[in-house]
Amino acid sequence: MASTTVDVLPTGRRTFSSIPDLFFIPEFVFGGLVWILVACTYVNPSNPIGWVMFVSIFCFIGTTLWFFIFLCGANQSSIWPSLDVFYHFVAVILYLSASVILAYITVLRGSSVFLPQDEVTHLCVSVCICVCVCVCVCFQVMSYLATLLYFLHAIFSAIRWKRS
Numbered sequence: 658m659a660s661t662t663v664d665v666l667p668t669g670r671r672t673f674s675s676i677p678d679l680f681f682i683p684e685f686v687f688g689g690l691v692w693i694l695v696a697c698t699y700v701n702p703s704n705p706i707g708w709v710m711f712v713s714i715f716c717f718i719g720t721t722l723w724f725f726i727f728l729c730g731a732n733q734s735s736i737w738p739s740l741d742v743f744y745h746f747v748a749v750i751l752y753l754s755a756s757v758i759l760a761y762i763t764v765l766r767g768s769s770v771f772l773p774q775d776e777v778t779h780l781c782v783s784v785c786i787c788v789c790v791c792v793c794v795c796f797q798v799m800s801y802l803a804t805l806l807y808f809l810h811a812i813f814s815a816i817r818w819k820r821s
Contacts, residue, residue: 665821666737668730677741677813680806681724687803688717691755694796705758709800712755716748716807738818745811752804759800763793 667675692713726732
């Protein structure tokens with residue numbers, strides 16, 4: 658069963674009016690927020706945060722390239738709908754793994770026990786832990802929202818791919 662994909666994927670300004678491709682802009686926003694919040698926060702286990710940074714930067718750059726390919730109209734061959742689905746499912750898997758790591762770090766952050774010597778130190782440590790946990794929760798929420806957006810984009814791209 659041969660199918661032609663002439664005009665299956667939008668190009669130019671039509672990218673902003675198709676359902677799966679409307680998710681590009683929120684993916685930029687929430688992916689960029691994850692990148693910024695993780696980059697400006699000191700987190701003690703740096704190895705898992707390195708993975709989160711890799712995922713956020715990789716997906717941000719990949720989505721940027723993908724977006725410009727769509728805007729320029731270079732996505733009109735028959736392979737592009739399946740590549741669109743593949744890229745967004747890979748992004749979902751990567752972001753989901755990063756989100757789970759962030760949730761684990763947030764749980765570790767919230768359950769860390771400090772035994773300061775005096776009340777002033779105890780107050781400072783409590784405020785510091787509260788601020789760090791709040792920031793961890795912020796980039797965790799942004800990461801899960803980015804995961805959701807990539808998942809929705811992948812599902813709608815798969816529907817579009819099956820229709821082509």
